[in-house]
Structures are given as C-alpha cells and as structure tokens.
Amino acid sequence: MARFQENDLPKAKLNANALKKVTLIFRYAHTHQWKFYLGLFFLLLTGATALAFPKLLGMLVDCVNNKDLIKAKNIAHVLMGILFLQSFFSFFRLSLFVNFTENTLANIRVALYSNLIKLPMTFFSQKRVGELNSRISADITQIQDTLTSTIAEFLRQFILIIGGIIFLATISLRLTLMMLCIVPVVAVAAVIFGRFIRKFSKNVQDQVAESQVIVEETLQGITNVKAFANEWYEIARYKGKINEVVKLAIKGGQYRGYFASFIIFCLFGAIVAVVWYGVSLCISGEIKGVGELISFVLYSTFIGASFGGIAELYAQIQKAVGATERVFELLDETPEKINATQKHPTEKINGEVTFKNVAFHYPSRPEVQVLKDVTFTANFGQKIALVGPSGAGKSTISSLLLRFYAIESGQILIDNKNINEYDLEHLRGNMSIVPQDVILFGGTIRENIAYGKPDATEEEIITAAKQANALDFVNGFPEKFDTLVGERGIKLSGGQRQRIAIARALLKNPSILILDEATSSLDSESEKLVQEALENLMQGRTSIIIAHRLATIRNADAILVLNEGKIAESGTHKELLEIENGIYKNLSNLQFSEY
Structure with missing residues (x-):
C-alpha cells in the first residue's frame, strides 16, 4: 500500500473557522504555552536584528568615502554584536518552539490514540487502517514541522518584508x-x-x-x-x-x-x-552615497527572497491546517464508555445468555437485514453451536454479544439483565473469544498469553499453557516463554497460534466463551490437540460455538441452524438429523460423504 507523502497531503482554506480549529492545539499544550509566546518574542528580536544588518553594512561602506576608520571600526563591532545577538535569539527561538511542539504533540498523540482505541466497532467498520495510520503519522508530522519551524519562518519572512519596505522607503x-x-x-x-x-x-x-x-x-x-x-x-x-x-x-x-x-x-x-x-x-x-545603495540592494534581496519563500510557507501552513482539522475530527469522535487507564477486578457474572426477537443490520449496509427475529437461550454451562451457510449471521451474533454494535430491535439478556445495562469493561471482562484467524501481538509468548490477564503470575501462565496443550511446543523453543512470535504471530504455526489464544482465554477465566470456527483451518493433528484444549476451556462456562465442521459440535447441548438471518432449525445433533430434508441433515450428509 502506498504511503502518504507530505507533498500529497491536501490543503485547507485559511478561514476563521479553520484557524479557530487550529487554536485548539493550545489546549493540549497544558503548562507549556508560555514557551510558544516567549519563542515569538525571540522571533521578533531575530527579525529586528536581521533588518538592522543591511542598514549598518551600508553605513560601514560609506566610511570609505569619509575615510573615517574609527567610525568603521565601531560599526563593525556593532555588526558583530548584532550577529551574536541574532545567533543568541535564534537558538532560544528554535529551542523554545521545539520544546513547546514536542510536549504538545506528545499530548495530542496520546489523546488521539486513547480516543481511537476506545471508538466503537461501527467506526472501524467504515474506516481503513491505512487512513487512520496516516492521521497519526503523516498528519501529526505535518503539524510538527509547521509548529517547529514553518510558522516561525513565515512570521520572520513577513517581518522582513514589512520592515524591509519601510527601510527602503526611507532611502528612496x-x-x-x-x-x-x-x-x-x-x-x-x-x-x-x-x-x-x-x-x-x-x-x-x-x-x-x-x-x-x-x-x-x-x-x-x-x-x-x-x-x-x-x-x-x-x-x-x-x-x-x-x-x-x-x-x-x-x-x-x-x-x-x-x-x-x-x-x-x-x-x-x-x-x-x-x-x-x-x-x-x-x-x-x-540617494546619498554608495552605502545607502548597497543597503537598498540588500533590502531588495531580502524582500525578493522573502516573497518567494513566503508563498511556499503559506502552502505548508495550509497543509498543516488541513492536517489539524483531520486530527481533531478523530478527537471529536464519541468513544465507548471504557476506562482505559487501569485494569479493574471484574465481578463474575453467571453466564446465562438470552436473545429475544433480535433484529440487526450493519450501519454501513442498512439495506441488508443480517438477523431477523432471532430468539434462543443458552443456560449456564451449556454448549450452544451456531451453524449455517456463509453470511447467515453466525459471527454477527458473537459481535452483538460483545456489544460491538447496537441491535435494531429486540433484547439481549445476560443473567436476565439487559446487556446495555452492564458496564462495557465488566461485560467484556467476563467474555473471551477464540477466533479462526488468531492475531498475536509481536512480543513474546509469555506476553501474548498474559494479554488475557496482564497481572498474571508465572505459575498461572504455565498452568494456562499446559491446559491449552501449548506447554510442550513452548518448552521446545530455546527461549521457551520468552520466544518472540513475530508480527501477527508469523513465526508460529496455525495450531500453535490457536493454542496460545486458548491459553490466553483460559487465563482470563471467562463466564461466556465464544469459539468462532476455532479449528476450521487446521490440519488433523493440530485440530486434535486444539480440540482437546477447547474441551478444557469449555468446562464450567457457557460456550457459543460457531462452526463449519459439524464433527466438532456433535456433543453440543443445542445446535442452532441459521439461514438468511433466521433460526431455521434447532435441537441436538441427533434431533436435527431426524428432520426430513432439513438444512442440518443436508449439511451433515455433504460433509460426512467427503470422508
């Protein structure tokens, strides 16, 4: 995927509304605002000393005509003093602007990431990861460059143009x-x-x-x-x-x-x-003397260069304003009510799940009704399997259970309490999902297992790995639990990733477990090990199993067959096979005839 280059960033019109949005940056400066204003003061002093230079240089040249060596010496000393002051002012101007910018942008980055990670799934289903990544990288970098140097340089060029014209007018x-x-x-x-x-x-x-x-x-x-x-x-x-x-x-x-x-x-x-x-x-x-003519030429050069530079700087400021608007669009998005600062101990729920006449469509596809009048109950400790063709709504049920999306109508109850009445952290803290495509983070095996319980002890991590049939292959690595899994877990096989995900879920000890086709992409040997681990995981908790392979759900307490968003059939494996021309029976005949 092509990365956003700085030159590709769109520009924004500099109107009152856009500039008002830019001033919101100062809200994130906190105690560092004074550095920006002091930097502006040093910027004015830098511009003033720069404007004095051509005038004094012209006076120094005029000393040739007057043959006044003492005056020439004094002017030279003043010029050296001005150069020293300009260097001194420039140092503090740059240091202060960089200090202000880095502290402010650090606060914006943290605020942006914190808000982004707490946004609901409806937001992420409509945005591309590359676009969001660009907001955090390219847009923030554009703001950084502008606050550090572009604004200061723009104002300096503006001072040189105005001041230079005034000085020129006094000459001729x-x-x-x-x-x-x-x-x-x-x-x-x-x-x-x-x-x-x-x-x-x-x-x-x-x-x-x-x-x-x-x-x-x-x-x-x-x-x-x-x-x-x-x-x-x-x-x-x-x-x-x-x-x-x-x-x-x-x-x-x-x-x-x-x-x-x-x-x-x-x-x-x-x-x-x-x-x-x-x-x-x-x-x-x-014009009196060659010195004034030289001063005039130098001022003219300053003004010409500033006119040329200010046009490019203005374009950079337009890009920065556009970047600021896009960043604040993300900051203005309403997050889910999640406390992301610390992990609270989760009060355990029992785990009874009830869907009552649930209807749902995805916000991005309102014309497609994904679920229609879905009703079922999963009692504590039961294994409820969801089967059916692709697009029937199986994975949607797990997303609704995790409250990734709001339902259109009906009710979802957990322990006879409406799911919306639960605190999100409390609700999700009592659930675990083992997906088909496990994505691990790029750290160690230990860190990936402990993701289910960040404060877990070493003994708890080892026990979880053992119950997930993962301990043998983990101990087979030279670094054992300190083995790096690579980006998205690429250094591990599919079966190994699944068992790490199961260990993670075991460590979390959820009341409600969601298995989303957890063994569908594994070979026979890996599937057997993972299936054993899943049996350990499902003990003593309510399990919602989404499966394509019917062999893995024969022992489920109830199997719900979804078709076109509705529950078309329900019952045990044996009961469903007795339905003449039933969907489940046809699926079963198709699958088992392959073996």
Whole structure:
C-alpha cells in the first residue's frame, strides 16, 4: 500500500473557522504555552536584528568615502554584536518552539490514540487502517514541522518584508516603488514555475515506479511468463512504459531549461534594473552615497527572497491546517464508555445468555437485514453451536454479544439483565473469544498469553499453557516463554497460534466463551490437540460455538441452524438429523460423504 507523502497531503482554506480549529492545539499544550509566546518574542528580536544588518553594512561602506576608520571600526563591532545577538535569539527561538511542539504533540498523540482505541466497532467498520495510520503519522508530522519551524519562518519572512519596505522607503520612495513592481512579481513567478517543474518531475518518478512494477510482476510470475511463452509481450509492455518515461523526462528537461533561462534573465535582470535605477538616483543626488545603495540592494534581496519563500510557507501552513482539522475530527469522535487507564477486578457474572426477537443490520449496509427475529437461550454451562451457510449471521451474533454494535430491535439478556445495562469493561471482562484467524501481538509468548490477564503470575501462565496443550511446543523453543512470535504471530504455526489464544482465554477465566470456527483451518493433528484444549476451556462456562465442521459440535447441548438471518432449525445433533430434508441433515450428509 502506498504511503502518504507530505507533498500529497491536501490543503485547507485559511478561514476563521479553520484557524479557530487550529487554536485548539493550545489546549493540549497544558503548562507549556508560555514557551510558544516567549519563542515569538525571540522571533521578533531575530527579525529586528536581521533588518538592522543591511542598514549598518551600508553605513560601514560609506566610511570609505569619509575615510573615517574609527567610525568603521565601531560599526563593525556593532555588526558583530548584532550577529551574536541574532545567533543568541535564534537558538532560544528554535529551542523554545521545539520544546513547546514536542510536549504538545506528545499530548495530542496520546489523546488521539486513547480516543481511537476506545471508538466503537461501527467506526472501524467504515474506516481503513491505512487512513487512520496516516492521521497519526503523516498528519501529526505535518503539524510538527509547521509548529517547529514553518510558522516561525513565515512570521520572520513577513517581518522582513514589512520592515524591509519601510527601510527602503526611507532611502528612496521612487526606487522602492520601482523595486516592488519588479522583484516580488519575478520572485513569486519563479516559485510558481519551480512548483510546476517539481510536479512534472514527480510525474516522471511515478512513471519510472510503474515501469519497476512491471519488472517486479514479471519476475515474480516468471513461471507463468515462460509457460505461456509471453516474453515478447512483457518486453513490449516494458518498452512502451520506458518510452513514456523518456518522453516525459525530455519534456521535463526542456521545462528545466526554460526555468534556468527565466532565473538568469528575469530574476538577475530585475536585480540589474534595480541597481541601475539606484545608481542613476545616486548620481542625481536623490540617494546619498554608495552605502545607502548597497543597503537598498540588500533590502531588495531580502524582500525578493522573502516573497518567494513566503508563498511556499503559506502552502505548508495550509497543509498543516488541513492536517489539524483531520486530527481533531478523530478527537471529536464519541468513544465507548471504557476506562482505559487501569485494569479493574471484574465481578463474575453467571453466564446465562438470552436473545429475544433480535433484529440487526450493519450501519454501513442498512439495506441488508443480517438477523431477523432471532430468539434462543443458552443456560449456564451449556454448549450452544451456531451453524449455517456463509453470511447467515453466525459471527454477527458473537459481535452483538460483545456489544460491538447496537441491535435494531429486540433484547439481549445476560443473567436476565439487559446487556446495555452492564458496564462495557465488566461485560467484556467476563467474555473471551477464540477466533479462526488468531492475531498475536509481536512480543513474546509469555506476553501474548498474559494479554488475557496482564497481572498474571508465572505459575498461572504455565498452568494456562499446559491446559491449552501449548506447554510442550513452548518448552521446545530455546527461549521457551520468552520466544518472540513475530508480527501477527508469523513465526508460529496455525495450531500453535490457536493454542496460545486458548491459553490466553483460559487465563482470563471467562463466564461466556465464544469459539468462532476455532479449528476450521487446521490440519488433523493440530485440530486434535486444539480440540482437546477447547474441551478444557469449555468446562464450567457457557460456550457459543460457531462452526463449519459439524464433527466438532456433535456433543453440543443445542445446535442452532441459521439461514438468511433466521433460526431455521434447532435441537441436538441427533434431533436435527431426524428432520426430513432439513438444512442440518443436508449439511451433515455433504460433509460426512467427503470422508
């Protein structure tokens, strides 16, 4: 998946509403706000010392005409002092802005992640992980760069432009007007032209990347290429893309040539025009001395460079405002009522589950009724199996039980109490789920098992691993429980991941257990070990078993057959097989005829 580049970030219009949103950043500065304002003060001092430099340099040059060595020496000392002060002010300006930014953004990152992780499943079902990751990385980085340097640089350039024009007007109003008609226009034109060339160069890079994709695809699928004798086709495809790259690159080279000609003729020509007009005014006596002319040229250079830089900085600020708006959109999302600061001891519930006339559709697909009038009861300690074709609503029942989504109508009761009356932490703290596709975190086996009970002792972790039939393979690793499982548990086999997930659930000791096709993707040997572990896990608790393999649920206390969102059949394995032309009987005949 392509990552968001900083240049790809969208810009926002700088209006009152957007700027009001940006000021919310200061809410997260807490006790660090003073650093930003003190940094602004040092920024003003930096701008003031920078504006004094061309004036004093002009006065130093004028000492040549007056042959005043003492005055020249004094001015030189003042200039060195100003340079020292500018260095001193710049150091504190940067240090303060960085300190303010890092502390503020640390608070925003924590607040953003804390809010994000507490958002309901309805939010995550409508958002892509890449987009959310971009908010935390690319958007925060854009805000960081802007607060650290862009705003300060923008204000400094603005001070140089305003201050420079005022100083120029005191030297010669006519020359100032002439300079303002030429230099800023040329500088801004150079920025626009340069941005166009950068965009064109990016297109060339994109085309080169596309040609590399062809190479990658061809080499990865070289067996197919050879088998179909399509070498000629791949060569033609690659050659066509390379020809496009060549055409674009040549065109880009021409544009860069135009840009170089523009800089040489227009930008330097503008400076020559200003200097020529200044010399003529100096000769006519309107400008007093060569020193004032040099000061004027330096101020003009400052203003031209600032006009060119401020346009780019403004664009960066627009991106930062857009990034801020997107970050605060996430912070404004309403989270679930979860205390994410510490783990509270969970009061145990008994585990009786009742669905009464439950109807449900996913918020992202309101036109599809997933569950229709679903009613059943699972008493304490019972094993209730849910079977049926894909899309019948089996996994949806487990999601509703965990209160990932709100039901449309009907009631879900736990121990004869409405599920919505339970505290979410209390409710979910009494449940465990062992899914088909177990995702482990990238730490050690010990950390993954302890995820079910973060304060578990070593003895409790070992006992859970033993009951889950995981202890033997864990002890087979050189590092045992300290073995790193890799990203998403990639270093472990499917059966090993399942048994770690079962150990995690055992450690949590839930009242209600949800098994979502926990053995469907395993080989026979792994399935046997996992099934034994699941039998240990299901003892003394209410179990909701979602299964495709009917052999794993023959001993269930009740089997519910879902079809098109409704419970079409219910009963024990033996009872369901007696239903003539029943859905369960047909599924059973299909599966067992394969063996």
